[in-house]
Amino acid sequence: MAVLLHIDSSLFPLEGSGSRQVTDAFRKSWEAAHPQGSVIRRDLAATPVPHLDAATVTAEAVPALREELIAEFEKADLVLIGAPMYNFTIPSTLKAWLDQILLVGRTFGEGVSLSGKRIVIASSRGGSYKPGTPRAGFDFDTNYLQKVLGDVLGLPVEVITRELTLTSVNPAMAELVPLAEESARESLERAAESAREHAALLA
Numbered sequence: 320m321a322v323l324l325h326i327d328s329s330l331f332p333l334e335g336s337g338s339r340q341v342t343d344a345f346r347k348s349w350e351a352a353h354p355q356g357s358v359i360r361r362d363l364a365a366t367p368v369p370h371l372d373a374a375t376v377t378a379e380a381v382p383a384l385r386e387e388l389i390a391e392f393e394k395a396d397l398v399l400i401g402a403p404m405y406n407f408t409i410p411s412t413l414k415a416w417l418d419q420i421l422l423v424g425r426t427f428g429e430g431v432s433l434s435g436k437r438i439v440i441a442s443s444r445g446g447s448y449k450p451g452t453p454r455a456g457f458d459f460d461t462n463y464l465q466k467v468l469g470d471v472l473g474l475p476v477e478v479i480t481r482e483l484t485l486t487s488v489n490p491a492m493a494e495l496v497p498l499a500e501e502s503a504r505e506s507l508e509r510a511a512e513s514a515r516e517h518a519a520l521l522a
């Protein structure tokens with residue numbers, strides 16, 4: 320019975336959030352494909368976790384909330400992260416969560432094994448950062464998450480990107496609406512398909 324840790328960090332509710340719609344599609348597909356699995360939910364916008372402070376990082380025993388967050392991460396076979404782009408990077412709430420769960424000797428570093436754990440990132444951004452676009456190279460969200468979770472922790476990371484979401488509110492982007500619609504469709508389809516693939520791998 321596999322465990323999915325479902326994290327969202329968008330400021331907005333499902334109807335107004337590109338990333339929540341993608342994580343929602345993933346989760347529903349996961350639950351349909353793997354009904355005996357379980358889901359742990361963390362909504363970092365509704366219930367932000369505290370920033371690290373000196374007392375937390377110097378404590379002799381891991382403080383209770385940090386322990387709870389790390390235990391959830393350790394328990395999860397699959398970690399689904401809704402990661403909207405705010406000011407070219409991840410929300411500060413998501414960074415605070417990462418700071419809490421990244422603990423040397425526990426979740427990374429010599430002798431630590433997280434083998435079997437897999438990560439899916441649902442990224443949503445108002446513009447496009449594809450090669451050749453004016454802001455290519457300004458995306459410090461998925462690049463950062465891939466480096467930390469993939470390269471440093473050594474976990475398999477899949478990124479599902481939904482782009483151009485601001486076309487729905489910015490008339491100056493009107494000509495990009497068809498591309499935004501295509502990106503929405505593709506990301507939602509890929510989320511559902513990815514969840515089925517993970518359910519088959521983990522069942």
Ligand SMILES: Cc1cc2nc3c(=O)[nH]c(=O)nc-3n(C[C@H](O)[C@H](O)[C@H](O)COP(=O)(O)O)c2cc1C
Nearest residue numbers: 329336337338403404405406407443444445446484
């Ligand atoms: C505070 C804030 C900052 C944003 N900064 C950026 C940005 O730097 N680049 C961008 O392409 N879109 C930016 N956007 C647009 C969001 O990336 C876009 O609305 C995306 O869909 C966010 O995901 P969400 O809908 O799940 O919240 C910003 C939106 C907000 C609210």
